[in-house]
Amino acid sequence: xxxxxxxxxxxxxxxxxxxxxxxxxxxxxxxxxxxxxxxxxxxxxxxxxxxxxxxxxxxxxxxxxxxxxxxxxxxxxxxxxxxxxxxxxxxxxxxxxxxxxxxxxxxxxxxxxxxxxxxxxxxxxxxxxxxxxxxxxxxxxxxxxxxxxxxxxxxxxxxxxxxxxxxxxxxxxxxxxxxxxxxxxxxxxxxxxxxxxxxxxxxxxxxxxxxxxxxxxxxxxxxxxxxxxxxxxxxxxxxxxxxxxxxxxxxxxxxxxxxxxxxxxxxxxxxxxxxxxxxxxxxxxxxxxxxxxxxxxxxxxxxxxxxxxxxxxxxxxxxxxxxxxxxxxxxxxxxxxxxxxxxxxxxxxxxxxxxxxxxxxxxxxxxxxxxxxxxxxxxxxxxxxxxxxxxxxxxxxxxxxxxxxxxxxxxxxxxx
Amino acid sequence: xxxxxxxxxxxxxxxxxxxxxxxxxxxxxxxxxxxxxxxxxxxxxxxxxxxxxxxxxxxxxxxxxxxxxxxxxxxxxxxxxxxxxxxxxxxxxxxxxxxxxxxxxxxxxxxxxxxxxxxxxxxxxxxxxxxxxxxxxxxxxxxxxxxxxxxxxxxxxxxxxxxxxxxxxxxxxxxxxxxxxxxxxxxxxxxxxxxxxxxxxxxxxxxxxxxxxxxxxxxxxxxxxxxxxxxxxxxxxxxxxxxxxxxxxxxxxxxxxxxxxxxxxxxxxxxxxxxxxxxxxxxxxxxxxxxxxxxxxxxxxxxxxxxxxxxxxxxxxxxxxxxxxxxxxxxxxxxxxxxxxxxxxxxxxxxxxxxxxxxxxxxxxxxxxxxxxxxxxxxxxxxxxxxxxxxxxxxxxxxxxxxxxxxxxxxxxxxx
Numbered sequence: 001x002x003x004x005x006x007x008x009x010x011x012x013x014x015x016x017x018x019x020x021x022x023x024x025x026x027x028x029x030x031x032x033x034x035x036x037x038x039x040x041x042x043x044x045x046x047x048x049x050x051x052x053x054x055x056x057x058x059x060x061x062x063x064x065x066x067x068x069x070x071x072x073x074x075x076x077x078x079x080x081x082x083x084x085x086x087x088x089x090x091x092x093x094x095x096x097x098x099x100x101x102x103x104x105x106x107x108x109x110x111x112x113x114x115x116x117x118x119x120x121x122x123x124x125x126x127x128x129x130x131x132x133x134x135x136x137x138x139x140x141x142x143x144x145x146x147x148x149x150x151x152x153x154x155x156x157x158x159x160x161x162x163x164x165x166x167x168x169x170x171x172x173x174x175x176x177x178x179x180x181x182x183x184x185x186x187x188x189x190x191x192x193x194x195x196x197x198x199x200x201x202x203x204x205x206x207x208x209x210x211x212x213x214x215x216x217x218x219x220x221x222x223x224x225x226x227x228x229x230x231x232x233x234x235x236x237x238x239x240x241x242x243x244x245x246x247x248x249x250x251x252x253x254x255x256x257x258x259x260x261x262x263x264x265x266x267x268x269x270x271x272x273x274x275x276x277x278x279x280x281x282x283x284x285x286x287x288x289x290x291x292x293x294x295x296x297x298x299x300x301x302x303x304x305x306x307x308x309x310x311x312x313x314x315x316x317x318x319x320x321x322x323x324x325x326x327x328x329x330x331x332x333x334x335x336x337x338x339x340x341x342x343x344x345x346x347x348x349x350x351x352x353x354x355x356x357x358x359x360x361x362x363x364x365x366x367x368x369x370x371x372x373x374x375x376x377x378x379x380x381x382x383x384x385x386x387x388x389x390x391x392x393x394x395x396x397x398x399x400x401x402x403x404x405x406x407x408x409x410x411x412x413x414x415x416x
Numbered sequence: 417x418x419x420x421x422x423x424x425x426x427x428x429x430x431x432x433x434x435x436x437x438x439x440x441x442x443x444x445x446x447x448x449x450x451x452x453x454x455x456x457x458x459x460x461x462x463x464x465x466x467x468x469x470x471x472x473x474x475x476x477x478x479x480x481x482x483x484x485x486x487x488x489x490x491x492x493x494x495x496x497x498x499x500x501x502x503x504x505x506x507x508x509x510x511x512x513x514x515x516x517x518x519x520x521x522x523x524x525x526x527x528x529x530x531x532x533x534x535x536x537x538x539x540x541x542x543x544x545x546x547x548x549x550x551x552x553x554x555x556x557x558x559x560x561x562x563x564x565x566x567x568x569x570x571x572x573x574x575x576x577x578x579x580x581x582x583x584x585x586x587x588x589x590x591x592x593x594x595x596x597x598x599x600x601x602x603x604x605x606x607x608x609x610x611x612x613x614x615x616x617x618x619x620x621x622x623x624x625x626x627x628x629x630x631x632x633x634x635x636x637x638x639x640x641x642x643x644x645x646x647x648x649x650x651x652x653x654x655x656x657x658x659x660x661x662x663x664x665x666x667x668x669x670x671x672x673x674x675x676x677x678x679x680x681x682x683x684x685x686x687x688x689x690x691x692x693x694x695x696x697x698x699x700x701x702x703x704x705x706x707x708x709x710x711x712x713x714x715x716x717x718x719x720x721x722x723x724x725x726x727x728x729x730x731x732x733x734x735x736x737x738x739x740x741x742x743x744x745x746x747x748x749x750x751x752x753x754x755x756x757x758x759x760x761x762x763x764x765x766x767x768x769x770x771x772x773x774x775x776x777x778x779x780x781x782x783x784x785x786x787x788x789x790x791x792x793x794x795x796x797x798x799x800x801x802x803x804x805x806x807x808x809x810x811x812x813x814x815x816x817x818x819x820x821x822x823x824x825x826x827x828x829x830x831x832x
Contacts, residue, residue: 003737004464005520008504011460013517015524019456023446030439035769035796037803040435044427044550045461045536046481048420065462066484068502070540076495085492085501086484088424101429104421108431110821112805120461124486134460145806149776152789153804160796264782271786272793321419353451360565366680370687373568377688380451380576387453388569389528390561405526 010127011134021342024349025165026118029138032161036153038114038140043097045120046088051100063123065090090122094139095330102143103321112144141330150329151265151295154311156272158331163275170277171300175285176262177292179246182254183283187229188222202286209233233283242281291317303341308334353385357407361391361414372413426543427550437758440765442534445554445577452573454530454556459513461536462504467516474706479539481506506538510555511746518559519737528560557746566745567681567711570727572688574747579691581754586693587716591701592678593708595662598670599699603645604638618702625649649699658697707733719757724750769801773823777807777830788829
């Protein structure tokens, strides 16, 4: 069979130039998260297919790369449907695996448990420019912390990291699933319609308030509800403090705790932040995953016009595995988008070893070669990056290429 | 469907304690390899199934986790055999993907190209203690260097790394595929029997010289050949220099270049080594992969009684993708075994941030919380690891657990 030089459709090879930036960014992320007391863990890239198809993953469950059974368990001729052939699937995010991990290992973990995960996930999206079917996710999660200390620490850790990478003037948009629900209930939408209403609301940044109204009408919802709903959003825009305005207006629909909780998160983060960004309450923020139960948030970058990470509270997910709910909250950095932005901005990794190239004339006698390699070893031990290569016939071209790779010091060794 | 708390069969969750060591070892490996001018790259974890089934991977090709086709391309009812259902497979090593990567990107890469790869690979081995179906591999390869400079640099880079991790008194066993072949030819084995002979020879460290002789006899090879063959191995043992002895004895069967080449590798590495180990010529070293064409080598650890990494030259593999051979040589560290040895020896990661835990009394007022978090941020910026948690009712137990996690400094904040 012919061998293919290309990576599989929709996935990409990562070349040294990009890898250098990725390694650096990963190191900054891990180092910063560690300073907040998060500890790294890892789970297998595959999960039992039932764990991935439990309705927690929303749309992502349609995009699973499925792994075929092996050996005697695989019965191709007898198979009637896909499910007969599959036992594992590639994870589509790091949250489902984290919750399984926690359920499996809780006895050996501190409480609250603060996890860092950095790993690839896979989604069989239609291949398109700039979006890949294998990509890195970087998540931090706090499991076992019921108070907003979790949100505060997650947002501070993430924004400190993003700030260290040189990003400025971004926003953390924040909302609460309970506010979303209270606004819809107050306006008169039926609870079974909430999800549809939120899917339409989620398009706000693309189609605007009028567009949202139009789509809600198309769905056949009562004019009065739609009007009441829109008035709420306008009210937030005009209010000095949107959260206080809603807390007052939605009295009877919204747990008063939510106001205090959100304001405390925003004030504490604003007071202790170590980067240049703003906390912004955004009642139109929805976030797709159906597992969120409370606070939700997103990083919004001016350079991107899109979210560059997000997260929220999911207090009901551990219970699906163990039968007992444990509070949980997470924040995921949009690693691939960060890398893209850094590459496009011409970012170069700071503080590298000095680079030296040794060119050795061909036919170098063994003894002399030993000396040269010995010298290279000494320079490496002293902190330099030393590349030892044979001298090419076209030495000028070779030296130009080495210079372009950053080898500003080039030493030539002749046999004499 | 019931959710499973366990990882998929044969794969494992990695807890913080182990992750800390893994992260440290990865960093030492990357940092050391970089000092030799190697640059990191990454390929997707999946490859087109044809690339993985091209007979280069030997036994590993039987252990591929196969990924099912998706959408319209998947026709379960019409499928007659496995191949109808599969398009991708999980990589079983990093060498096949590297060679595909090089074939795809050679124009954008320096020559010679020195690659670092660290990534997971998957093999559907029968699950067994201490051996997992997903595991990390760490490979360095040099593509485009025909001379033994490749071997010298690979062995020095790998041994320097192993040395930095604290290992001592290990051995690098080295051999040459051409010596293996010349020994077999000289003894009178037919070329088509070489592979069988080498598979038996490979058991030498388990069954000894007599065991090898016995198995060769069982296969029905001529007594005279077997005797001649054994005499060679005994000759090496008795000789002052095994390589010189063989070069002389195998005259006419072995390219004289091989002697000069191997001796130069051994002498140069011995002269420039930055760790406590020995280079040992071992004519019984076979290494399984069918793609090796020249030098082969292995790390042998006294603590392990088994190889802990290995590699060799594979000059004919790029040609399978591009039609044109390019010299190539690689060395793979047995990452999982290294981690196992370090864990068993009670290894602790050096130079960590000082760890401080803040305990906050429940019901802390917003303003006070802001102050505490602000102080944590300052200490983090100053290089400390600060964990902020709510104070439990059973504070004594909580403090004991924090102490066990390494938080020797604990500060309590009361509401007053």
